[in-house]
Amino acid sequence: MKANDNKNDVNKRRIKRPIIIIGAPRSGTTLLGQLFAAHPDVAYWEEPRTVWSTENQHLPNDLLREEHLTPQIATKIDQRFSAFLQQNDKTRFAEKTPSNMLRIPFIHALYPDCKIIHLHRDPRPVIASALRMLNSPPDLKRITARAREAKLRDWPSLSALLFRDTLARLFRKGTKPFWGPRPPVWQDWLNLPPVTMLSKQWCALMQTAQHDLQQLPPNSWMEIRYEDLLNNHARILPELLEFAELSPSNEVTNLANQSIQADRTGDWRQSLPQELLREIETETATLLSKLGYEL
Numbered sequence: 001m002k003a004n005d006n007k008n009d010v011n012k013r014r015i016k017r018p019i020i021i022i023g024a025p026r027s028g029t030t031l032l033g034q035l036f037a038a039h040p041d042v043a044y045w046e047e048p049r050t051v052w053s054t055e056n057q058h059l060p061n062d063l064l065r066e067e068h069l070t071p072q073i074a075t076k077i078d079q080r081f082s083a084f085l086q087q088n089d090k091t092r093f094a095e096k097t098p099s100n101m102l103r104i105p106f107i108h109a110l111y112p113d114c115k116i117i118h119l120h121r122d123p124r125p126v127i128a129s130a131l132r133m134l135n136s137p138p139d140l141k142r143i144t145a146r147a148r149e150a151k152l153r154d155w156p157s158l159s160a161l162l163f164r165d166t167l168a169r170l171f172r173k174g175t176k177p178f179w180g181p182r183p184p185v186w187q188d189w190l191n192l193p194p195v196t197m198l199s200k201q202w203c204a205l206m207q208t209a210q211h212d213l214q215q216l217p218p219n220s221w222m223e224i225r226y227e228d229l230l231n232n233h234a235r236i237l238p239e240l241l242e243f244a245e246l247s248p249s250n251e252v253t254n255l256a257n258q259s260i261q262a263d264r265t266g267d268w269r270q271s272l273p274q275e276l277l278r279e280i281e282t283e284t285a286t287l288l289s290k291l292g293y294e295l
Contacts, residue, residue, distance in 0.1 A: 010112055013074075014082035018111050019244045021096035022104070023119040024205045025180040026129035028226035031259070032119050033096040035237065036244075038251040043088035045095040051080045052097055061182040062099040063208075064106035074110050092246065099181040101205040104212035114220060115244045118209060121226035122293045123202050123284045124277060125268035130198045131276075134179045181205060195276055199283035206287055225291075233260050 019036060023029040030046070037044035053059075054076050056068055085093045100107060107114060177190055178197070183204035189197040213221045222243045229236050233256045241248060272280075281288065281295055288295060 013078050013111065015078055015085065015093050015111065017092065017113050017115055017245060018081070019092065019094035019246075020100060020107055020111075020114050020116045021094065021119065022100045022116060022209060023096075023098065023121070023226075024101060024123075024126055024202050025098045026126045026133070027119055027121040028229065029096045029098065029119050032117070032229065032240075033094070034259070035252050035256055036094045038255045039092075039241070039246055039249045040251060041091050041246060042094050043085045043090035043092070045081070045084055045093070047097050048080070048084075048095055049097055049099060051077055052100065052103065054080075061184045061186060062102045063184050064103040066105045066109040069106055069109050077110060092244075094244075098205075101209040102181055102183060104209060104216070108216055108220065112220075116213065116216070116221040117240060117244070118213060118221065118223040119226055119229070120206065120223065120291060122268075123199070123206075123288065124272060124280050127195065127198045127202060127280050127284075128268055128272050128276065130179065130202075131194055134194055134198070183208065193279075195279045196283060199280050203284055203287055206291075230260055 019042070021029050021033055021036070023032075033044055033046055036042050050057075052064070053062075055070075055073050056064060059068075081093050081095075085091075104116065107116070178186060180198075180201060183201060185204070186201065189200055192200070213223070222240070224236060224240070237252060237256055238248060241252065285295065
């Protein structure tokens with residue numbers, strides 16, 4: 001979308017100041033999304049993948065840049081989110097979709113007033129959890145829910161994902177060939193050991209998101225650590241609500257007090273095999289150090 005076209009169309013957007021939660025899969029974004037969903041002003045949509053990929057379902061990966069956003073696509077996405085907001089009778093829209101780690105310029109072009117919250121977590125428990133998801137059976141409940149919310153034009157992309165997560169497993173001894181967001185080179189990793197593949201995926205997502213966030217105005221994004229959220233939610237949550245331009249909420253506070261367990265951050269140290277741990281650290285060492293996680 002050209003800059004002038006975008007400027008002229010932004011004023012027509014029905015969704016104002018959307019709250020966009022991003023993070024690699026298994027990084028705690030579901031928990032954070034549930035906390036925002038508890039706010040009385042917020043209509044929260046968990047993983048509206050087919051909406052974000054409107055008219056871009058044919059692409060071989062999940063990367064979306066500003067040039068992928070046409071006025072027609074912008075209108076369709078905004079209408080879907082606006083209808084969801086109205087159905088829930090709320091004033092603010094929030095969502096989380098892991099693939100949006102690869103779509104920050106696209107999202108900002110659509111909603112220049114968006115509030116992006118990037119939640120990141122130590123990659124060792126993230127990748128260990130992703131390994132379990134790679135070997136887990138398809139979530140039929142989630143597949144059914146996505147099918148119900150999808151429009152007819154969404155079915156080509158849904159069919160491809162369904163094949164990947166179900167039929168393709170028959171040829172791979174029950175494992176999925178790939179799981180989660182697809183960076184541009186994801187197909188080059190398919191023959192790698194699963195832990196290596198998932199480590200490279202995490203690195204690609206983090207590097208892309210951190211680079212793209214740095215190109216945005218500082219007041220449009222905020223980055224927090226999952227471990228800090230668990231260990232100090234009494235301080236972190238008010239900061240998040242203020243950043244998102246939401247009022248303080250007893251509902252959010254009460255849910256956090258009930259559901260957050262600080263001791264969950266260290267479980268992986270006892271459960272991860274040393275061989276697996278070494279492989280993850282080898283692939284992610286640079287980012288581990290940059291993000292302040294100790295080897």
